[in-house]
Amino acid sequence: MSVADVQAGPEIPDTGLVRLDPNDRAQLEAFADLHEATLPYSVPVQFGRRFMTRFYFPKLVADGLAAGDLFRFQGKWAGYNLYTKYPHTMLRDAVRRHFFFLCGFMPGVLLANPRALLAIPNLLRNTGGFPELPRTGYWLTFGVHPDFRSAQVDGKRISNRLIEGMFEYFRAEGFDAVEGTTDRKNGPALILYRTMGFRIQDRGFEGGTKIQVRYELRPV
Secondary structure, X not given: OOHHHOOOOOOXXXXXXXEOOOXXXXXXXXXXXXXXXXOOOOHHHHHOHHHHHHHHHHHHHHOOOOEEEEEEEOOEEEEEEEEEOXXXXXXXXXXXXXXXXXXXXXXXXXXXXXXXXXXHHHHHOOOOOOOOOOOEEEEEEEEEOHHHOOOEEOOXXXXXXXXXXXXXXXXXXXXXXXXXXXXXXOHHHHHHHHHOOOXXXXXXXXXXXXXXXXXXXXXX
């Protein structure tokens, strides 16, 4: 199913930000489509579409362990964003809450997609990069489909709209800042982050190949 083929319900705007509904199958499929198109080598994609649409995206969001947004542009799903208030405990809590479901679910995922076995250590490990300060949200994953990266809504690109939506969420939750992790060599991403007001911080994550970005939601 392509991004353009996913149909939205009647209440979803033709153009605008949409908070991900974990019970809406079409939205989950769109989220997975966009994730595959923008981050094809990421850990969730390595586990396969069924993992993303049946467990990772819907369970995390339904449990309040993460929040997600989609962006529609002229009737098509164009971008997505996923972030969390609980970076250090999110996956552990999800596994604990859905342990029996996962016992029956994961064997099928692994049989259908054996390469997912190689991704398990990356899913479970914590090699650093998470926020060190309290009241700091964490940016999990984000992307805009290549076909829509130059599109603008009221003078702002879709990427900016998605990031601003995340800022609003964390402000409403009483957080002081939001952080994320990116590849040191990802020049376009670093330009975007600087443009949006993020500070670049090098904490030696993964041998210096990745760096942190931090945005202060309240005046320092």
